[in-house]
Amino acid sequence: MISALLLVGLVVAAFVGFNVGGSTTGPAFGPAVGADAISKPAAALLMTVFFFVGGWTLGRRVVDTLGRELVTNPDIFTLQASIGVLFFIGLALFVGNMFGVPASTSMTAVGAIAGLGVARNALDWAVLGEIATWWLVAPVIGFWVSLVIGRYFYARLHRIIAMERTDGDLLTVDRSGAVPVPRPAETTTRRELFGVTTVIVIGCLMAFSSGTSNVANAIAPLVGSGALAMNPAIVLACAAVGVGAFTIARRTLETMGSDITELPLTAAIVVAVVSATLVIFLSAIGIPASFVVIATMSIVGLGWGRATRPVSVPDAVRGESEVPVSVGGLAADEAGGDEVPGIGEEEPDDIPSAADLFDPGTTARVVVMQNVVPMLATVGAYLTFRFVPIFGF
Template sequence: MVDPLLVVGVLVSMFVAYNIGGSTTGPAFGPAVGADAISKTAAAALMAVFFFAGAWTIGRNVVTKLGTELVSDPGVFTLEASITVLFFIGVALLMGNIFGVPASTSMTAVGAIAGLGLAGGVLDLAVMGEIVIWWVVSPIIGFWVSLIIGRYFYARLNRIVAMERSTGPLFDIDRSGPIPIPSVHRTTNRRELYGTATVVAIGCLMAFSSGTSNIANAVAPLVGSDELAMNPAIIFGGIAVAIGAFTIARRTLETMGSDITELPLTAAIVVASVSSTLVVFLSWLGIPASFVVIATVSIIGLGWGRATRPMTVPEAVTADDPPRVSVDALAADEEGEELPPIGEESPERTDAGDLFNPATTARVVLMQNVVPAIATAGAYLTFRFVPIFGF
């Protein structure tokens, strides 16, 4: 007979995964939906497939790290403790939604499990230190890679990626036969197809990276308790993410489809590529990573790089008038215009703030640190002083 408490644990785990699906589908496929490249239904389907692929392959490394290695005695993961840890992760998601800032479920999951380990005296400080070091190093890597791209390669990338949507659909669907057959619409050009394919491919990469890291946030406590095996846990989590992608994610797709395009399309692709690649790499190492933190710092780096792109005057006017260096905020705008002559830069285009809002950035970074700290403290106090846990 199945333990009713285990059923409760699985349901809570799936609820966390459901919210992960709802919150991560928008950032992954919002640009593609906003550009009318794919429908919301297609975005949800791609999210479900690539999230599960990431979870089933690399994601189990992170599940193992959180479920069995972060604490020296996995026996502390009783069903009651596992449900409590998942509760704190769910509260983090709720707080993020309330404040309009996506809380890092990875950092919060680590914080809640660390609180459990501290209360039970079984926290592996070496593993915790390794995770924290990578949390510090990975955003720095994202910052510098994005800065270099923004400073030296962005204008060239923009000329390759930038596209204008033609009128009409991208594809025509012939439904006269038993199997619908797509064909390229007569007004669709090759550049538009390449740009669309790039946007969708980046969304798939983000969905895959989300699966590699976020599946552990939903299932690691149950796997660590040995009450649920790895494969069934990943399957349950994948199903819940898919449900979230097809339901509540429809609203976030609408929001992100417009909000994320406050970044130029090329900038969004650069940030998503850098951040996703780092998350997949860290997941391969078994390190739970925060996509939002890495992406936020990458946006800052890209903006800084674009804002400090140098352009020098070829010759000095006189011996007393040496060559000067000018900076232009965006280097070249999304329509491919050339840099203005020196001395004629537009004031509104000379601030990296065009790419990121300092106040919003500070709020995101603050919440990304406050929420995990609250989860750690709350879990520690709960496991330490609530009698039913016996620590």
Template sequence: MVELLLLVGIGVALFVGFNIGGSTTGPAFGPAVGAGAISKLLAGGLMAVFFFIGAWTIGRRVVDTLGRELVTDPGVFTIETSIVVLFFIGGALFVGNYAGVPASTSMTAVGAIAGLGIATGALDWTVMGEIAVWWIVAPLVGFWVSVMIGRYLYPTINRWIAITSSEGALVELDRSGPIPIPRRGPNTTRREFIGTVVLVSIGCLMGFSSGTSNIANAIAPLYGAGALELNPLILLGGAAVAVGALTIARRTLDTLGNDLTDLPLTAAIVVAVVASGIVIGLSAIGIPASFVIIATMCIVGLGWGRATRTVTVTESVRGEAKPNVSVGALAAEAPGEEAPGIGEEDPEDIPAAADLFDPATTGRVILMQNLVPVLATAGAYATFWVLFRFLW
């Protein structure tokens, strides 16, 4: 019977890992996919590799935190309770992935474990409170930093970087020698190539950061129950994440790379830098980072800041100067053209704000990202309250 329960627990943990791969690949590589820098298949492969590296190295520390420190009595983790916790984590994440909205795996997992802790009176409220405070502060910081960059600094940054997406392949293999060597495509400029490498590298760094915090969400309950050693659990969890990154993650890549906001390559780099900086900072102080929420709010903030930026232009009609007028919009980024600074936009070249920032999609994303952790917490609490009072 115990062996059967263990197999069920491993199966549910694999299901959770599958959904983690689906929900975290979008924030990490959505900007790169949306900018046309890499394909969805390559994004999934890179996510699988760097997630595993992060999980194998730093991730085991977070596993110990969620599996043994969030609750005052680790004895509440049994194989049975672990299965129930993992069921709510995986089920809630699947709802978000099915809707094409990446939910926060950290918030969902901690919420489900907190539901168990509250129902059994074993939740460490001090640890929970510290985590919750940072979950509120960090996305707000990412949002407003991105808004300010999009509203006031984006044209200057774009002039510095001046990266546009050229036609044709970004990289081609030189097969003239015995070993194929990757080289720039025939139409790829040096600045475009370097900028794209930076963008993808930051996505890899975010994938690594995700592995350091999110592997615990799939395996911490089983580890807390003493069901398996840590290394086999990390291997199983990493494999499940890889499958999710290569399959169901395509929906979240579409949402964060294409549907949420128009994200040219320069903007994608800005989002990746801001989001990864905050995630790394939280990991450094031992907080399970709400990776998805931070990255999503950075995308929303930059899109909103760019779409609502007020600039001043002067038109000349029939030789007569017209007064300065306000135009809320973003500088157009035509391929091969240098984006003008504030006050230099041609109004005819400025796309409408609705083409740059989709309020309906944004509302759906924010709603689902808050609803999914609530579902996991409430469901776990209600289930364990009934089980411990009437059945166990």
């Protein structure tokens, strides 16, 4: 029979997974829903399936890192401590949503566990140092890869990927045979079908990457405490994510779908591929990664690369990049001499300046909050686990 305390732990873990599903489904499938490629229920179903695949495969490596390797003595993960850690993760999600900035659940989970480890003198500083190093390196890699893409390859990618949806349904169901078969509608073009397929595949890739990293945030403390085995814990987290994807994620899907003009389809795909690839790599080596932070720096890098095409790097650093983006020199050869659509612009002939591509003030606010929220969780967890008598310290 499940004890009352374990039941509370399962409920809190499910609450964290529920919020993860609500906050990550929009970024993963918002472009697909906004392009009328799939419906919201279909997006939620794909999110649930591929999150589970990511969590079941690479995700358990991150669970081991957070639940067993980050602390030198896993016995400190009592049920009370596990519930406390999960509480701080859930609180971080709430605070981030209140400020309109999605908090990094991975960074917050590591912070809360680190606070527990310091309070009990059981933190493995070497493991924490490795995690922190990758947290610094991965966003920088995402920034520079996206910058290079934006500076040299964005125009070519845009011509390949960009699409306009025709009126009517994308697919029809052929019921002439024994088994109904979906086929492209008569009005559907090959370019449209390719673009729609691309955004759906990218959404599945993002859902998979989210599962590899975020499943640990909901269950690592319970697994580390031995109160719950790995496989049932993963199933619990993924089921909770699915509930969140089918319920509260509908609003984030609407937001991401309606706001897609602020980040065109081509830019959204570039950011998603770069960010998801880095997250999957980090999860494969057991490092909990923040998709939000990496994606933010990828967006900035892509915008910076697009904005500085006609100027040299030293001029860009000195802030002399307010020249409207045009294509010239080597870039003109790669783009075929055509003008390139700017990020946030629908018409290729309407070319933005550097200031139009990303707002430094908004970027600074997002980056600051994404670091402040995990810090609050770390300090709060340390003070709680160190001085609150109910935790036995």
